[in-house]
Every structure is written in structure tokens, then in C-alpha cells.
Amino acid sequence: MVIPANPSPPELRSTQKVLEAQNLHLWRGDRHVLQGVSFRVSRGECLQITGSNGAGKTSLLRTLSGLMHPEEGQVLWNNHNIREDLQGFHADLAYIGHEPPLKIDLTAKENLHYWIGTRWALKPSDITESLERVGASTWSERPIRTLSAGQKRRVALAGLALMTVPVWLLDEPTTNLDREGQSLVGTLIEEHLERGGLAVAAIHHELSVRTTALRRLELARE
Amino acid sequence: MSDSIAQAATAVNGSFSDRARTPRSGLTAATLALTRDLRLAFRKRGQLIQPLVFFAIVTTLFPLAISPELSRLRDVAPGVLWVAALLSSQLALEFLFRDDAQDGTLEQYALSGQSLSGLLFAKTSAHWLLTGLPLALMAPLAGLSLGVPVGAVPGIVASVAVGSVALSLIGSMGAALTLGVKRSGALLSLLTLPLAMPVLIFGARATELAIKGESYGAPLELLGAVAVLGITLAPLATAAAVRVNLE
Amino acid sequence: MAWTWFHRLGSPPYIYSLAGRLTPWFAWPAALLMVGGLYGGLILAPPDYQQGDGFRIIYVHAPTAWMSLMVYTTMAVSAAIGLIWRIKVSHAVAASCAPIGASFTLCALVTGSLWGAPMWGTYWEWDPRLTSELILLFLYLGYMGLRSAMEDVQRADRASAVLAIVGVVNVPIIHFSVTWWNSLHQAPSVMKFDRPNLPASMLMPLLMMLLGFTLFFVAILLVRLRGEVLSRERTASWIREALSPPMSDRSVSGKPISGVRP
Numbered sequence: 001m002v003i004p005a006n007p008s009p010p011e012l013r014s015t016q017k018v019l020e021a022q023n024l025h026l027w028r029g030d031r032h033v034l035q036g037v038s039f040r041v042s043r044g045e046c047l048q049i050t051g052s053n054g055a056g057k058t059s060l061l062r063t064l065s066g067l068m069h070p071e072e073g074q075v076l077w078n079n080h081n082i083r084e085d086l087q088g089f090h091a092d093l094a095y096i097g098h099e100p101p102l103k104i105d106l107t108a109k110e111n112l113h114y115w116i117g118t119r120w121a122l123k124p125s126d127i128t129e130s131l132e133r134v135g136a137s138t139w140s141e142r143p144i145r146t147l148s149a150g151q152k153r154r155v156a157l158a159g160l161a162l163m164t165v166p167v168w169l170l171d172e173p174t175t176n177l178d179r180e181g182q183s184l185v186g187t188l189i190e191e192h193l194e195r196g197g198l199a200v201a202a203i204h205h206e207l208s209v210r211t212t213a214l215r216r217l218e219l220a221r222e
Numbered sequence: 223m224s225d226s227i228a229q230a231a232t233a234v235n236g237s238f239s240d241r242a243r244t245p246r247s248g249l250t251a252a253t254l255a256l257t258r259d260l261r262l263a264f265r266k267r268g269q270l271i272q273p274l275v276f277f278a279i280v281t282t283l284f285p286l287a288i289s290p291e292l293s294r295l296r297d298v299a300p301g302v303l304w305v306a307a308l309l310s311s312q313l314a315l316e317f318l319f320r321d322d323a324q325d326g327t328l329e330q331y332a333l334s335g336q337s338l339s340g341l342l343f344a345k346t347s348a349h350w351l352l353t354g355l356p357l358a359l360m361a362p363l364a365g366l367s368l369g370v371p372v373g374a375v376p377g378i379v380a381s382v383a384v385g386s387v388a389l390s391l392i393g394s395m396g397a398a399l400t401l402g403v404k405r406s407g408a409l410l411s412l413l414t415l416p417l418a419m420p421v422l423i424f425g426a427r428a429t430e431l432a433i434k435g436e437s438y439g440a441p442l443e444l445l446g447a448v449a450v451l452g453i454t455l456a457p458l459a460t461a462a463a464v465r466v467n468l469e
Numbered sequence: 470m471a472w473t474w475f476h477r478l479g480s481p482p483y484i485y486s487l488a489g490r491l492t493p494w495f496a497w498p499a500a501l502l503m504v505g506g507l508y509g510g511l512i513l514a515p516p517d518y519q520q521g522d523g524f525r526i527i528y529v530h531a532p533t534a535w536m537s538l539m540v541y542t543t544m545a546v547s548a549a550i551g552l553i554w555r556i557k558v559s560h561a562v563a564a565s566c567a568p569i570g571a572s573f574t575l576c577a578l579v580t581g582s583l584w585g586a587p588m589w590g591t592y593w594e595w596d597p598r599l600t601s602e603l604i605l606l607f608l609y610l611g612y613m614g615l616r617s618a619m620e621d622v623q624r625a626d627r628a629s630a631v632l633a634i635v636g637v638v639n640v641p642i643i644h645f646s647v648t649w650w651n652s653l654h655q656a657p658s659v660m661k662f663d664r665p666n667l668p669a670s671m672l673m674p675l676l677m678m679l680l681g682f683t684l685f686f687v688a689i690l691l692v693r694l695r696g697e698v699l700s701r702e703r704t705a706s707w708i709r710e711a712l713s714p715p716m717s718d719r720s721v722s723g724k725p726i727s728g729v730r731p
Binding site for chain 2 (some may be wrong): 164
């Protein structure tokens with residue numbers, strides 16, 4: 001079920017950088033999780049996915065990222081099916097799932113060095129700058145094991161900020177964050193949109209993003 | 223109006239490439255994956271020697287179970303060394319991908335835009351450096367305790383080193399397949415051991431010839447062939463299995 | 470036209486009814502061939518020069534050994550098709566093959582052991598072929614074990630498909646290594662399973678049994694496949710019509726069926 005709040009302005013439709021879902025149907029076991037989901041997200045737009053637990057938000061994000069295969073329908077990136085060049089699509093994609101993807105025995109700096117560094121060449125100053133941005137400087141040299149859930153989430157955000165890719169898929173990015181952290185998420189997404197990126201985010205509550213750039217999609221349970 | 227939109231579009235397009243950094247080559251990415259795993263392993267140094275201790279214990283079981291006579295032990299030494307090596311390398315396999323699967327970093331590898339088989343091959347190589355290679359260096363000691371002549375040491379090291387490469391690769395497939403299974407230890411062995419039997423056959427034969435002082439080139443070459451086949455094909459199967467379990 | 474037929478093969482209801490209709494066409498010829506083959510082998514064919522009547526077990530052992538390998542290949546091929554083209558029925562075929570193949574392998578091992586016992590004096594020898602059969606049995610058990618350990622059927626299908634493909638690549642390697650191993654040690658008595666110069670009176674029943682077992686396999690596969698399809702599709706709407714009992718048995722369920730599964 002699609003309930004678009006604000007349709008995208010007509011001028012932006014013709015530019016590059018469009019992520020499109022066409023009639024996605026997904027079954028998990030006997031459950032019809034995605035029942036014909038369709039939408040277009042263009043550059044500068046953020047699509048907020050809402051819905052109760054078990055409505056399929058995570059499954060939708062995983063299908064958009066190519067991790068899950070829909071039984072019907074397809075995901076298009078710039079009008080090409082992502083399956084045609086999945087590796088190329090992934091080079092344009094940043095996906096952050098429920099849990100921050102961090103090794104607990106490494107420090108925040110080391111995690112970012114390996115996680116983001118596997119994709120791009122990073123200077124050490126890039127990493128320290130990003131950690132400072134999210135307020136992690138004071139505890140960036142401690143193993144992740146010693147950090148709270150909110151601190152881990154901030155480290156993940158620091159990693160996200162380092163990923164210069166057009167597509168952001170975020171699954172509950174504000175979990176465990178305080179109010180300041182939540183507005184940080186909003187700021188990061190806004191900056192990303194201003195750079196011409198697009199984002200699809202499953203978020204429960206209000207995103208502090210300009211309403212002109214924000215659209216909503218509510219997933220209903222079966 | 224459309225001019226300014228076009229200008230804005232170019233500016234916006236451009237701003238991604240300003241900040242865009244150089245993508246990593248596949249080789250560098252794989253090297254980073256390797257060094258990451260090595261660094262992680264050394265943070266938990268205590269766990270590194272467990273397979274080696276297990277190996278020592280298992281080789282000790284046989285004299286206790288069979289006989290303290292070195293002449294008898296020498297006869298069964300190839301078999302004992304290889305069965306012990308096989309079982310020891312199984313130990314660490316369960317955890318090859320488990321942590322990464324649970325904390326989400328395996329998923330990030332699959333979504334990194336880099337070749338997943340390359341990254342997983344790097345992880346398997348790290349596993350071999352931490353398990354197989356030490357076993358190959360320890361095997362001669364166990365062999366000596368079973369009455370094996372000193373001249374056999376190079377042969378034992380060579381055969382266990384090459385064989386453990388194949389074992390790590392075969393094991394990585396099993397570990398990837400059983401990612402979705404809780405307490406997969408027994409199932410992992412059930413899947414991996416039949417596939418590892420050729421390695422056992424060739425490796426034990428090479429060790430046996432080395433102990434007898436004969437030329438062990440032929441079985442060692444066969445062992446090498448299996449290892450090369452493993453290097454070529456196993457990462458593909460491992461990546462496929464990981465993707466299945468990430469769905 | 471041909472494409473439509475192929476596409477319909479991927480549809481569970483179609484496969485369910487097709488399998489049901491085809492089964493007798495395989496089952497009856499299989500029965501006839503097996504009876505004929507057994508008659509020819511056990512009664513008509515002359516006793517072996519060396520082994521007397523004991524060798525007659527070859528009429529069961531050789532076909533089952535052959536089938537154990539053929540079924541594994543079939544399983545791997547249909548699993549690969551399911552994996553690459555994402556056809557669910559293909560996975561159901563692979564799942565149905567496994568227990569049949571394992572049973573054939575077990576038969577081959579038992580008959581092989583019984584065959585060798587009079588000559589060896591023991592019920593087991595590490596004969597290369599028997600050893601290969603034993604390892605094949607482990608491969609089957611591993612496949613079935615992986616399937617049963619994974620709760621999500623789709624994942625179990627795809628993971629076991631990867632395993633089956635890896636297994637089928639390994640079977641020649643295992644066979645080669647076991648034969649090599651056996652040849653090194655001049656094992657006491659190698660079973661003569663060679664059949665290079667079998668006279669027609671022995672060859673005919675053997676071929677009949679082989680063909681009979683193949684048709685038997687297909688018939689049993691079709692029956693198992695129907696069961697597999699039923700189990701996988703149990704919530705789909707077409708099941709009710711396919712299994713339609715009289716009206717009085719239909720129970721009302723409150724849950725709406727939200728759509729036909731592709």
C-alpha cells in the first residue's frame with residue numbers, strides 16, 4: 001500500500017539518479033510481506049518508510065539493496081535493473097541495517113578504517129574529522145565493546161558520512177540516539193540530499209528534514 | 223527557469239564527484255580484509271592456540287589408546303597426524319564467518335561493490351595463516367613424538383601446509399553454508415569431512431612416504447592440484463552460500 | 470508454444486497434476502522390466518564360472534550403484550536450475566531426489582557387502598567402489614542434514630543447491646582419490662565387478678534391471694514430488710480445489726488468502 005504524502009515536483013523527474021521500485025512482491029515463508037510496492041525516489045528526495053513492526057520495512061530495504069530477491073517486480077537504478085550490474089549498483093550504495101556494522105574488538109577509528117577503507121582510499125584525517133562531527137572524538141580509541149548503544153550508533157553515522165555515494169538506504173538510523181543524535185541524523189540526510197543524493201529510510205518518528213524533500217510511504221501488514 | 227535547473231543539476235552532479243574518493247582496487251580491499259581478520263585474531267590471542275593445543279591432545283590420545291612402542295606408532299603416524307590435523311582445522315571453522323554474520327560486517331562486504339569471493343578468500347587466507355600454517359609447523363613435533371625420523375620433517379611440513387590450504391578452502395564453503403544454523407558444529411563436520419577425504423588420502427600418503435624416506439613428490443603434487451582447484455572454485459561457492467544466507 | 474509448456478512446468482498446480490498422471494506410465498513398465506530382469510538374471514542366466522550363484526546379486530547391486538550416482542547428478546542439476554533461474558519446482562525435485570538416492574546408495578552398500586562376504590570372509594572390505602559408495606552416502610546425508618537444519622525452506626533450498634553442486638564436482642575427485650589409494654596398498658581381494666565380456670544372457674537381464682530401476686526412480690520421484698509440492702504450497706488456494714473432498718469436509722477459516730503464490 002502506498003500513501004505518498006507529497007508527490008515529487010515535476011522538474012526533478014527527468015534528471016539522473018532515480019531509484020525506482022516497480023510492483024515489488026516478496027514472500028517470506030507463507031507471509032506476503034511486500035504486496036506490490038512501487039515508488040520513485042529522485043535526487044534530493046528522501047522517502048520515509050513507516051509501518052508497524054513486521055510490516056516489511058526491513059524487507060523492503062533489503063530488497064532495494066539487492067540482498068533479497070522479490071518474487072515479482074524489480075528495482076531500477078537510473079532506469080536499469082539493479083540485477084544487470086549488481087556490483088556497480090553497490091558501488092553507488094550505502095546501506096546501514098538495524099545494527100551498526102562494527103567489530104567489537106576494534107576501536108572506532110579502526111572500524112572506519114576497515115569498513116569504509118575497503119571501499120575507498122581514506123586519509124586518517126578524514127576519519128578523525130568524521131568522528132569529530134558525530135561527537136565521538138573522546139572515545140574514538142576505545143574498543144567498540146566498551147561503548148554504549150548510542151555511541152556505537154554514532155560511529156556508524158560517522159561511517160555513513162564518509163560514504164560519498166548517491167543512494168542511502170537506512171534502517172532505523174535513529175535507534176538508541178538522544179534528541180541531539182536524532183537531529184544529527186536529520187542534518188546528515190539533509191546535507192546528503194543537498195549534494196544531490198537520495199535516501200530511503202525506515203524511521204518511526206519525525207525526521208528533521210525539509211518537508212519539500214520528504215515523502216512518506218506507509219507499509220501495511222498483510 | 224530551465225537554465226537555472228540545468229546549472230543546479232550540474233553543480234549538484236559535480237558536488238558528488240568533488241567529494242568522491244578513489245575507489246579501492248579489489249586487491250587492496252582483499253588485503254584490508256585479511257589484515258583486519260589478523261588484527262582481530264591477535265586481540266583475542268588466547269584463542270589462537272586452541273586448535274594447536276587440541277592437535278597436541280589428539281595426537282597424545284593415540285599412543286595412550288594403542289601402545290607406547292615407537293615402532294608401532296611410526297606405522298600409524300601418518301594417519302594420526304592427518305586425522306588430528308583435520309579435526310583441529312575443523313575447530314576454528316565454525317567461527318570463520320559467524321561473528322561477521324552476526325554483527326553485520328559480512329553484509330557490508332556483500333554490499334561493498336567489491337568482489338565478495340575475493341573478500342571471503344582473503345578471510346579464508348587469514349584463517350589458514352592462523353590455523354593451517356601453525357599446524358604445519360607443529361605437525362613435525364607431534365610426528366617426532368610418534369617415532370618419526372628427523373629426516374621426515376620437511377615432508378611433513380610441506381604436506382600439511384599444502385593440505386591445510388585445501389582444508390581451509392573446503393571448510394570455508396561448509397562454514398558459509400551453515401551460517402544460518404545454530405550450533406552447527408556437527409553438521410559442519412558432516413558436510414566438510416567427506417569433501418576433505420581426497421586431501422586426507424593424498425596428504426597421508428605424502429607423509430607416509432616422507433617417513434619412509436622415499437620421494438613424496440607424486441602425492442604432494444596431487445595435493446597441490448586439489449589446493450589449486452580449491453583456490454579457484456571454493457571462493458565462488460563460499461560467496462554464493464553467503465549470499466543465500468544473507469537473504 | 471514450447472516456451473509456454475516450459476513455463477507451465479514451473480507452476481506447482483500444473484506439476485502436481487502432471488506428476489499424478491505420469492506416475493502409472495513409469496510405474497508399470499518399471500515393474501514389468503524389474504520382474505523380467507529378475508527372472509532373466511536369477512533363473513535364466515547361467516551361473517558364473519568362478520562365483521557360482523553368488524554373483525547373481527549383481528543384478529541388484531550394479532543397477533542400484535549406478536542409480537545412486539545418477540540420482541545425485543539429477544539432484545545437483547535440478548538444484549542448479551532452481552538456484553540459477555529461481556524455479557521453485559526445481560528445488561522441490563532436488564529435495565525429492567535426496568532420500569531416494571540415499572536409499573539406492575544404502576542398497577548398493579548392503580548388496581555389495583553381501584556379494585563380497587563369501588569371497589572375503591568378512592562383511593566389509595575397503596574396496597574402492599564400496600568406499601566411494603560410502604562417501605557418496607555421507608554426501609547424501611550431509612545434503613539432507615543441511616536441509617533439515619534450516620527452517621526457512623527457501624534458504625534451505627538455495628543453500629543445499631550450492632552444496633549439491635559442490636558435491637557433484639567433488640564426486641569424480643573422490644572417486645579418483647579412493648581408487649588411487651586402494652591401488653597403492655594391494656588390498657587382499659579386489660572384487661571383480663568388471664563386466665567387459667558379459668555374454669548376452671547375462672547382459673540382457675542387467676540392462677533390463679537398469680532400465681527398470683531408472684523408471685522406478687522416476688515413478689517414485691513423481692510421487693515424492695507431489696508430496697513435496699503439497700507441503701510447500703499448503704497455504705495456497707489451489708490446494709483446496711486439487712484435494713477437494715465433499716462439501717461437508719470443508720472447514721471455514723477466518724484467514725483471507727491474500728493472493729496466489731507465484
